[in-house]
Each structure stands twice: as structure tokens, then as C-alpha cells.
Amino acid sequence: MSPDNKGTTTRERLLKVAETLFAQKGYDAVSVREITNAAHCNLAAVNYHFGNKKTLYLHMFRERWMSRAQRIRACFGENLAHCADTSPASVIKSLAEALIKGPLTDEERLRHFQLIIREMTKPTEAFEIVVEETMKPSFEGLEQLFRPCLHEGIDEERTLLNVLSIFSMVLYFNFARLPVSKIIGHAYDEPFKDRLVQHIVQFSLSGMPLKENTL
Amino acid sequence: MSPDNKGTTTRERLLKVAETLFAQKGYDAVSVREITNAAHCNLAAVNYHFGNKKTLYLHMFRERWMSRAQRIRACFGENLAHCADTSPASVIKSLAEALIKGPLTDEERLRHFQLIIREMTKPTEAFEIVVEETMKPSFEGLEQLFRPCLHEGIDEERTLLNVLSIFSMVLYFNFARLPVSKIIGHAYDEPFKDRLVQHIVQFSLSGMPLKENTL
DNA sequence: GTCTATAGCAGGATAGAC
């Protein structure tokens, strides 16, 4: 028996395997048979535990993706706490590190971003939950952190565009590893990730319309 | 009969319909039946004209996606020609406008970016072609345009990271319209697209490590 | 080139034994 089977319930294995496969191939490309084979359980287990394939997907998203997002947010909070101030420089660095190096393994991170990209291009019921419970609060929190450091004339939309631009870079450099690797000519090793964080911080920081004394 | 049927061959209708559906739903989620129904032709037409479903997809990508990319690149060239200089400000503005407002309709643009996002998350044979024939040349062209305006110490990797960052924003604001709309609280109308281009130009321009006399 | 008919298979879901 595979080590996956030790000390885990069938339900947990199903959720874990489903996450990996759905992230890699997309909902429609994965069959229930494939999932149950990989989870070393019976075909009927999905229907027994979750009712049907779609409900398995939704449970997976709620129980695994959302908790991962929570871990990333916690990591951001810790990073920021270590900075002792909440200047834009500290905020962006804490954010970029939480997302690019962060608490997830490389594989977890890749899956995490693949799943959210899939939800963005073809939303399911999970998407509404993610936007309302994770993205909106995060972006509004960031907006409030940046707000006092931006020029007075900057309205909420422009502040959010700045936040979204930072997010877009992080998202892109995480999910588009393949083309990025091909274009820059080498793999995503640790030194490169450090340079990436540095680049994102520098690029974003200069790009934001900051007051002069708030660097 | 639908107006789609006038003056177009079955082959052309198949390619057009296939592009829309593959972009909207993804390769596995679209059946040949769905395509042939939407194209008002017989089920067997796909196999007659393209051999099988996969080859239809590849032909669609080559004949429709690549030519769209070509139109965008041409638009970028025209925009830049109107600027009379090739300063980073002109380059970024030409690029952002070509991609966000550009020669494509809103629907075409959405489809175009959805397709490339799908190729990035789950590459097929089309991906290699796109990277080699479209992305690499574009990014290297941009890199050469920016290079003389960047500080001497900036190596090729950092220059490319700047280009990729600009690209990431454009990509994100095109394919992630749904969450972006929800977060900023209104739709993607023309005035917003203008503000978006302006934001991207300002954000990217400030973010790049430019020499002082090259704005 | 376009059609119908169908082969052949894989998918989701369930019933019922254990």
C-alpha cells in the first residue's frame, strides 16, 4: 500500500487527490475513476462521501483551498509584524514573500494558483465564495494599509488598481512558470525567487503614487 | 438559417465556433457535437475537415489565434509609429493600448486571452508554437527597445522581468475581468479602459529602473 | 462535401451484498 493510506481517512485522501488532479487537468478532464484510483479507494466512495463529483469539487475548494489561503494570509501578517512598521515597502515585501516563497511548498503553491486561475476563467460556485471571503477582504485590507501613504488625490479605484497590479504580477509569476522559464532561460530555483521578490517589491513600490516621506 | 451560414465555408464556421467554445469552456468540456451544432453542420464534418477533435483545436489555434496575435502586434507597431520616438513611455502606452483597447472587439479579446491562459495552465502542442513564434520575439523586441533607456547595471534577466511584469498586468486585467469588476464595483466600460491604460502606463513607467533623461 | 447510422468506449451514478 502507498504511504498515502496510513492514518488518513478515505474522505481526506479523496479531497487531497482531487485537489491535485483538478488543479493539474481541470474539472472536466478528470474522471471520478481517476480520482478514486489515485486515492486507492473504490469508485463508489465519491458518491458515498460527497454525493457526486461536483460536490466533491466544492468541498475540496472549501476545505483545502480556503485553508491554504488562510495560511498565506497568516504568513503575510507574520512577515509584516516582523517589519515593525506598515510602510508600503514593508507591506509589499511581506506580501510578495508570503505568496512567492511563503508557507506552501512549490507544488502546493502551483496547485493553489492553478485552481484559482481555473475559477477565474470558468467560474463555478466556488468562485463567489473565494471573491467574497478571500479576495475582497484581502484587497480592501491592503487598500487601507496603502491609503494613508498615497497622494491625497488618489481615489479608491486607483488605489485598488495598484493593489490589483501587484497581485497580477504575483499571480502571473506563480502560474506562468513554464513560459517564464522558457523566456528567461532557466528554472525557478530559490535564488531566482529571491530576485523575483526583490523585483516585484522594487517595481511595485516605484509604480505607486506615494507621498515622499512614506517609503 | 443563421447569418453565420452566409458566404462562409463549413470549415471556416467550424474554426470560428470552435475558438469561441474552447475559449469559454476549455478543450475537454466541449464536445464535437456541441461544435457542429453551433456551426450548423453535421457531426461528421469535424472528422472530414480536420481528422479529429484535437487537430481541429490545433488548426484553430494556428489559423485564428496566431493571426489575431499578428493583428495586435501590427497595432502596437502603428501606435508606436505615431509617437515619433521610442521612449519607454511611448512603448508602454502603445503596448497597453494595443492590448487593452486594440484592434480586437471585447469578445475577441476575452477569447484571445482565455485561450492563452488555458495553454499556460495546461499546455498542448500549440503552446510551444506560441512561445517560440509570438511571445519570445515580442518580449525580446521589447527588451531591446527598453535596454538603452535602463541603467547600465541592469542585466537581461531584470529587463525581461520588467517586460513580463507589464505583460502580467495586461493579461490579468483582460482575463480576470469578472473578479476585477466585482472588486472595483463596476463594469469594463470604455472610460474605465482608458483609466486602465493610463494606470498601467504610469505604474509600469515608474516601476522601471530608467535613466533620468529617457522618460 | 454532407448526411445518417452505428460501433465502441468511457463517463457518472446507483443498487445491493458484505
Added chain:
DNA sequence: GTCTATCCTGCTATAGAC
């Protein structure tokens, strides 16, 4: 809770009439 066996639907692909 887990298994086997099976139903039924929908898919791709092809053969062959027109």
C-alpha cells in the same frame, strides 16, 4: 464504510449512402 456489478448516457470516430 467499502465493495462489485451494472445501468444509462454521452462521447469520439468511422462506414457507407447520397
